[in-house]
Amino acid sequence: MQSGKIDISGPAIHAVHPWVPGNSEKSMRHQLLSDRERAQLAKIATIVRFEKGQVIYNETDDASAVFNIVSGVVTVCRAQEDTEHVLSFLYPGDLFGLLSEEGRYVNTTRAATAVVAYKMPLLAVRRILVSDADLDVDLIIKLCEGLREAQRHAVLLSKKRVATRLVLFLDLQQHLQAVSGEPTSEIDLPMDRSSIAAYLGVTLPALSRAFRMLISKKIIASQDRHHVKILNRKAFNELANQHIG
Amino acid sequence: MQSGKIDISGPAIHAVHPWVPGNSEKSMRHQLLSDRERAQLAKIATIVRFEKGQVIYNETDDASAVFNIVSGVVTVCRAQEDTEHVLSFLYPGDLFGLLSEEGRYVNTTRAATAVVAYKMPLLAVRRILVSDADLDVDLIIKLCEGLREAQRHAVLLSKKRVATRLVLFLDLQQHLQAVSGEPTSEIDLPMDRSSIAAYLGVTLPALSRAFRMLISKKIIASQDRHHVKILNRKAFNELANQHIG
DNA sequence: CGCTCGCTTGAAAAATATCAAAATCTGTGG
DNA sequence: CCACAGATTTTGATATTTTTCAAGCGAGCG
Numbered sequence: 001m002q003s004g005k006i007d008i009s010g011p012a013i014h015a016v017h018p019w020v021p022g023n024s025e026k027s028m029r030h031q032l033l034s035d036r037e038r039a040q041l042a043k044i045a046t047i048v049r050f051e052k053g054q055v056i057y058n059e060t061d062d063a064s065a066v067f068n069i070v071s072g073v074v075t076v077c078r079a080q081e082d083t084e085h086v087l088s089f090l091y092p093g094d095l096f097g098l099l100s101e102e103g104r105y106v107n108t109t110r111a112a113t114a115v116v117a118y119k120m121p122l123l124a125v126r127r128i129l130v131s132d133a134d135l136d137v138d139l140i141i142k143l144c145e146g147l148r149e150a151q152r153h154a155v156l157l158s159k160k161r162v163a164t165r166l167v168l169f170l171d172l173q174q175h176l177q178a179v180s181g182e183p184t185s186e187i188d189l190p191m192d193r194s195s196i197a198a199y200l201g202v203t204l205p206a207l208s209r210a211f212r213m214l215i216s217k218k219i220i221a222s223q224d225r226h227h228v229k230i231l232n233r234k235a236f237n238e239l240a241n242q243h244i245g
Numbered sequence: 246m247q248s249g250k251i252d253i254s255g256p257a258i259h260a261v262h263p264w265v266p267g268n269s270e271k272s273m274r275h276q277l278l279s280d281r282e283r284a285q286l287a288k289i290a291t292i293v294r295f296e297k298g299q300v301i302y303n304e305t306d307d308a309s310a311v312f313n314i315v316s317g318v319v320t321v322c323r324a325q326e327d328t329e330h331v332l333s334f335l336y337p338g339d340l341f342g343l344l345s346e347e348g349r350y351v352n353t354t355r356a357a358t359a360v361v362a363y364k365m366p367l368l369a370v371r372r373i374l375v376s377d378a379d380l381d382v383d384l385i386i387k388l389c390e391g392l393r394e395a396q397r398h399a400v401l402l403s404k405k406r407v408a409t410r411l412v413l414f415l416d417l418q419q420h421l422q423a424v425s426g427e428p429t430s431e432i433d434l435p436m437d438r439s440s441i442a443a444y445l446g447v448t449l450p451a452l453s454r455a456f457r458m459l460i461s462k463k464i465i466a467s468q469d470r471h472h473v474k475i476l477n478r479k480a481f482n483e484l485a486n487q488h489i490g
Numbered sequence: 491c492g493c494t495c496g497c498t499t500g501a502a503a504a505a506t507a508t509c510a511a512a513a514t515c516t517g518t519g520g
Numbered sequence: 521c522c523a524c525a526g527a528t529t530t531t532g533a534t535a536t537t538t539t540t541c542a543a544g545c546g547a548g549c550g
Contacts, residue, residue: 019308019371021348063264078400081486085403087396099392103266106393126264129382136381137374143388147344148351150395151332155323157402158330158446160507162538193497201403206538208498225497241326405539407506438529451506453530470515470529 010038011045011068011118013138014093015145016179029093029179032138040132041068044124050111059108063100065119069093072115073190076107077198084108086199088149089191091176095142097122112191157201162210165200167239170220170228187228214239255283256290256313256363258383259338260390261424274338274424277383285377286313289369295356304353308345310364314338317360318435321352322443329353331444333394334436336421340387342367357436402446407455410445412484415465415473432473459484 014029074090156168178184197207214220219235222228259274319335401413442452459465464480467473
């Protein structure tokens with residue numbers, strides 16, 4: 001995705017603004033940080049790289065650093081009895097590691113693809129936060145976006161049929177690409193099927209059947225496993241709104 | 246619940262701190278706002294009252310105000326095709342109305358019981374935010390708590406058995422009472438069954454049967470519909486951790 | 491070439507949704 | 521205090537749907 005060159009002028013936080021009405025036709029995420037703020041954060045940040053599948057931190061670890069994704073996709077999950085549930089997928093411009101509880105991370109994060117990120121010591125970030133109201137507001141805006149996404153996830157999980165959950169997920173991914181300024185003709189799914197199943201709260205076979213059903217009904221098409229096209233938007237939306245719950 | 250007298254010294258925001266390790270045995274929520282901040286917010290706040298069942302605001306309404314609960318319980322929900330999904334229950338010390346998208350509320354809020362709250366114009370709040378880093382940090386802490394709760398909700402919704410979801414919900418409510426300093430011997434459920442069902446993402450009959458099953462197995466007991474006691478904590482926890490997903 | 495890993499497919503069992511009717515609770519007025 | 525009307529909750533029987541468990545396929549790799 002991110003074509004070639006990496007922007008190294010400092011951390012970058014992207015979000016859709018919660019309070020400012022979208023003035024352009026297309027509501028886009030925009031960079032929240034000013035050059036001054038990026039420079040300030042760059043001073044305490046180091047670049048770190050993770051390979052696909054690598055754990056970035058574990059839940060219950062001491063929360064010592066905050067991360068900001070430059071490129072790649074990160075999976076946020078929580079260990080269950082004998083499996084794990086995926087809480088969200090994070091993309092460039094996203095922030096993670098802030099969401100601890102009493103000094104300990106509450107989630108496990110793992111690189112879903114190769115990842116490049118800025119790593120900032122939590123203490124240094126907190127020092128900046130107590131004095132810089134601008135950065136605080138940016139963070140508030142970003143946290144609001146995270147909350148909105150978590151709520152959309154809850155709405156998705158309240159759906160009872162697997163196909164409905166899948167359709168909502170695909171719609172969410174497409175929306176994500178749209179507000180990031182990427183083309184939406186094809187939906188990008190960098191993560192593997194088992195992660196999607198864990199995000200949707202269904203078993204892998206059930207997800208597989210839902211995909212196959214959508215394909216056989218020509219509602220979607222998929223070249224390889226990581227790219228999906230919507231062929232029949234009407235039927236697609238009908239599935240999304242199907243039934244109650 | 247809130248015994249008689251209402252604290253009117255200004256808005257109050259309670260939260261468990263994300264970054265400070267819990268030093269006491271019991272991790273409690275504490276008041277984030279200083280007297281100065283409460284007084285500052287009190288200047289822009291008015292007291293509003295809602296009766297049980299009353300809608301406070303609707304999704305897609307222009308987001309013009311932020312609310313802070315003094316007493317009572319608020320239901321946050323989102324309209325679905327022909328029903329609505331409950332995203333969270335809010336209690337005294339909680340904040341809502343901040344979570345809009347491009348100037349419009351994304352959720353509908355409704356009084357689950359009689360509610361007293363502070364109402365603050367969004368513009369005035371934003372004016373304070375851009376200049377007061379202390380208040381900003383408080384808000385960040387509170388938003389982190391909201392995110393943690395939303396994620397716990399997602400974990401709950403990823404469970405496949407209704408009884409497991411119910412047990413996790415009861416556990417969550419008890420935890421909530423614990424960190425609020427209320428007695429935990431009895432779990433308080435001020436909202437009605439249909440709201441709980443909508444929060445758990447199951448139908449009303451399914452929830453009813455789950456309750457009945459727990460009672461018949463003497464895992465819980467309930468005097469009236471709004472009070473539950475856990476009789477067999479071991480069996481209770483086993484249900485919470487049952488199966489995968 | 492044979493390996494593993496990720497995904498797909500198949501058949502049976504379990505659980506919940508659905509629809510409809512009975513029972514209970516709540517608040518109101520006699 | 522009791523009876524009643526409406527809303528809320530419980531119960532019942534059936535149909536769907538998904539989970540489960542197991543086996544089969546396919547691409548990528550040593």
